[in-house]
Amino acid sequence: MSAAAHGAESRADTEGAERQQAADVAHIFNSAVAAWSIAAAWEVGVLDELREKGRLDAPEFAERHDLNRPSTEAMIAALAAVGVVQYERNGNDGNGGTADSDGRRTVRPGLAFDETYRTKALFHWLCRGSAELFTAMPDVMRNGNRTGRFYRRDAEAISRACADIDAEFFKPAFWAAMDALDFDFSLVVDLGCGGGSRLTQILRRHPETRGLGIDIAPAALDLARSDAAEAGVGDRLSFMHGDVRALTPRLEFADVELLTCFMMGHDFWPRENCVASLRQLRAAFPRARRFLLGDTARTSGSGRGAMPVFSLGYEVGHALMGAYIPSLDEWRSVFPEAGWELRRTHFLDTPAGSFVFELA
Numbered sequence: 599m600s601a602a603a604h605g606a607e608s609r610a611d612t613e614g615a616e617r618q619q620a621a622d623v624a625h626i627f628n629s630a631v632a633a634w635s636i637a638a639a640w641e642v643g644v645l646d647e648l649r650e651k652g653r654l655d656a657p658e659f660a661e662r663h664d665l666n667r668p669s670t671e672a673m674i675a676a677l678a679a680v681g682v683v684q685y686e687r688n689g690n691d692g693n694g695g696t697a698d699s700d701g702r703r704t705v706r707p708g709l710a711f712d713e714t715y716r717t718k719a720l721f722h723w724l725c726r727g728s729a730e731l732f733t734a735m736p737d738v739m740r741n742g743n744r745t746g747r748f749y750r751r752d753a754e755a756i757s758r759a760c761a762d763i764d765a766e767f768f769k770p771a772f773w774a775a776m777d778a779l780d781f782d783f784s785l786v787v788d789l790g791c792g793g794g795s796r797l798t799q800i801l802r803r804h805p806e807t808r809g810l811g812i813d814i815a816p817a818a819l820d821l822a823r824s825d826a827a828e829a830g831v832g833d834r835l836s837f838m839h840g841d842v843r844a845l846t847p848r849l850e851f852a853d854v855e856l857l858t859c860f861m862m863g864h865d866f867w868p869r870e871n872c873v874a875s876l877r878q879l880r881a882a883f884p885r886a887r888r889f890l891l892g893d894t895a896r897t898s899g900s901g902r903g904a905m906p907v908f909s910l911g912y913e914v915g916h917a918l919m920g921a922y923i924p925s926l927d928e929w930r931s932v933f934p935e936a937g938w939e940l941r942r943t944h945f946l947d948t949p950a951g952s953f954v955f956e957l958a
Contacts, residue, residue, distance in 0.1 A: 628679050628680065631676050632679060633724065635676035636677065636682065637725035639682075641722070642665060643659075644674070645715055645718055648705070652706060653686075653704055653706050654704065655703060656670055657671075657703060674705055678705065682707075683708045686704040686706060719763045719766065720911075720949070722755065723759035723908075723911075724915075726755040727756035728751050730750040730751060731751050744920065749918065749919055753816075753817040753818050754821060757792040761792065761795045763949075764795065764860060764861065768860055772796070772954055775954050776800075778942070778956070779856070781855065783807060785807065785809070785853050785854045785856075786854070786855070786858065787854050787883065788812070789842040789859035790812070790813055790859055790860070790862035791819075792813060793821045794811050797826075797831075798825065798826060798829045798831055808834045808836075810836050810837070810838060810854075811837045812839075812842050813842075814842070816839060819837045819839060843866055843875045843878075845882040846878065846881075851883050852884065855887050856886065856887065856888055857888070857889040858889075858892075860890075863929075864921060864922065864924065865921065867923075868922045869924075869932060872924075877937055888956065888957065889938065889956075890954060890955070890956060890957075891955040892952070892953065892954040893929075894908075894951050894953075895926045895928075895952070895953065896913065896925045906949070907948065909949065909951065929953075929955070933955075940955055940956070941956040941957065943955055944956075
């Protein structure tokens with residue numbers, strides 16, 4: 599090969615690498631916009647309508663839901679950019695109407711729709727519930743700012759996201775653990791209850807049972823009370839504001855046979871605090887026969903290439919908040935010291951590293 603040819607080939611390789619880098623960066627940027635759009639699309643009903651009906655007319659949907667049409671169409675364009683939806687381009691809207699001149703009026707689910715719908719609450723957790731935390735990242739990282747309540751999140755949005763995460767991912771493992779219980783119970787307490795959906799499910803299956811939810815977020819408790827009344831279990835379900843990491847014996851705790859705690863166990867950590875909190879729970883609920891603890895553990899892949907959905911946001915977000923995320927092995931190591939016996943572990947595929955512990 600001549601020197602000129604070799605030089606031309608080298609330049610072509612360099613230009614190809616630069617184009618690929620540009621495409622990679624564009625994908626990063628567009629994916630960020632799409633993540634916010636997925637969270638919005640679920641909240642305004644676009645994802646549910648597409649799932650139920652298989653198609654959506656963007657202008658008609660915007661008018662029906664009193665949404666700004668250009669904003670709605672822009673959101674849908676962001677979804678199309680990453681394959682969540684695809685445009686019909688056949689010149690009509692499928693019902694005898696005429697599409698816009700560029701065919702961008704009606705959309706159908708795209709190749710990525712089913713998995714996006716399945717994981718929609720993870721995007722909501724990130725882009726709605728944790729939005730203020732991530733937008734304040736440079737400020738939160740500064741040690742001088744990390745005093746008092748140095749970050750903010752939307753407790754109501756987090757509760758909504760966690761309710762869907764629970765239903766979509768944790769529910770099968772949770773009910774497998776519930777079905778394995780070898781005793782009857784009349785009183786159940788959910789620690790960090792959020793919107794109270796788990797307690798509602800339990801009380802519907804066990805009509806003679808009463809429930810108590812405890813959470814530190816007043817907004818979540820307001821939502822829980824409203825939802826319990828709407829579900830028809832408000833007469834058997836009560837809620838209490840409190841920090842589940844520091845509960846002490848109370849009269850209403852004395853007869854509790856079953857404890858549940860989902861998606862907040864990492865708040866017990868670091869280790870010394872976790873051991874102390876678990877011991878306090880044992881003392882506060884002396885008759886508890888089973889403790890079902892579900893959460894997401896730290897993955898081993900942080901910073902080492904591709905990570906599964908949610909893991910990166912979960913671990914970065916909690917690092918910003920100063921919350922330690924333990925590994926599965928670290929979790930297992932605390933129970934004997936804290937006075938609990940690990941009977942069984944149920945594993946989840948999504949979010950990665952998630953589990954339900956059966957403790958006695």
